[in-house]
Amino acid sequence: MTVHPDLTASSAAGDEAALSTPDDADRAGGDPVLMARLRAATRDVHDALHEHHALGDLLAPSLGARRYRHILECFDGFLAAAEREVLVPADGWFAANGFHRVSRRYDLARDLTDLREAGAAPPPEPAPERPPGGLGVAPGEGAALGVLYVVEGSRLGGRGLARHLGRALPRSSAMATRFLGSPGVDIGAHWRQVGALINTLGRDPARADAAVGAACAAFSALTAWFDEAP
Secondary structure (H helix, E strand, C coil), rough: CCCCCHHHHCCCCHHHCCCCCCCCCCCCCCCCHHHHHHHHHHHHHHHHHCCCCCHHCCCCCCCHHHHHHHHHHHHHHHHHHHHHHHHHHHHHHHHHHEEEEEEEEHHHHHHHHHHCCCCCCCCCCCCCCCCCCCCCCCCCCCHHHHHHHHHHCCCHHHHHHHHHHHCCCHHHHHCCCCHCCCCCCCHHHHHHHHHHHHHCCCCHHHHHHHHHHHHHHHHHHHHHHHHCCC
C-alpha cells in the first residue's frame, strides 16, 4: 500500500491547492494528468452509455415506479460488483491517503426500500447477479482509481435529474431520488477532492495505465447492466 506524502500532509480543511486539480496539465513534461487522460480515453464509451435507452427513460416526462425500480436495481448490481471486486479492497489505501470513501449503495438501498413500500413491483425476472464476465477488472491501486472515477463521476448531473424525477415519477415514489441527488454532498467540492486524489496518486505511469483500462471496463460493465433493463 502506497501513501502519498502530498495527500497525508494536507490539513483537515483541505489543502487542495498543493495538489493537482482535475483540469491541470503536467507543465513539466507536457503529458496530461490522469483526470484528463481518463476523460479522453472514456469519451466514446461514456457517450454511448448516455445514449442508452435506460438512461433516456430517466429523462422522460413521466416514468413508472416499476421501470424506475428496475433501473436502480441495475445501478445497484453494477455498484455491488465495483465495490466487491475493486473499491472495498482499496479502501484502506484510500483512507491512508486522506480519502474516506462512502458507498453510494446506502442511498440507493433507501430508494429501493421506498419504491417497494410504495408498491413498485419487481421486474418480470430478477436481474442476474452480474452480466457475463463481471466487472472485468483485476483489483489493484490503479484499477481502484479508474473505477472510483466512474462511480463518483456518476454523481455529476444527478441532482438535476433527481429534481426532474421528483416531477416525473408517481407521487408515491417521488421521494426515492437520494442516489441520484446525493443529498448533503457538496458535489463540486467532492469532485475536486476526487480529482486531486486521482491526479496525485496517478502520477505513477503503470498505475495510471491501469486506471485508464479499469475506467473503460467499468463504463462497459455499467452499459451491460443497463442492457438487463429492456
